[in-house]
Amino acid sequence: MIKGIDVSIWNGRIDWKKVKDSGIGFAMIRSSYGDGSSNFINTGIDENFEYNYAESGNVGIARGVYHYSYARSVYGS
Incomplete structure (x- = not known):
């Protein structure tokens, strides 16, 4: 089995390497x-994405x- 993780700025x-x-x-x-929308900090880009990737x-x-x-509904905005 291959172990994996889910990461974002919250980590x-x-x-x-560790x-x-x-x-x-x-x-x-x-x-x-x-x-x-653009109502999020940094227009919604995870601030650590480039580093993590x-x-x-x-x-x-x-x-x-x-x-x-x-999402605000199943049908979009």
């Missing part, structure tokens, strides 16, 4: 959040990204 500045050394094989990294790749961790949606 702080991650030491990706993560790799602990046996983690993949990371799902939050790229953004929001409901499509680059550094996890530098140590050889497989990566996926996701947008955390603040």
Whole structure:
């Protein structure tokens, strides 16, 4: 079984070498959040996304990204 983690700005500045050394094989990294409006800090871009994406790749961790949606309905706006 491959172990994975889900990360975002809420995890702080991650030491990706320690993560790799602990046996983690993949990371799902939050790229953004929001409901499509610009009412969010930094227009909804996760402030640690670029760092997390680059550094996890530098140590050889497989990566996926996701947008955390603040949907207001099932049908859109």
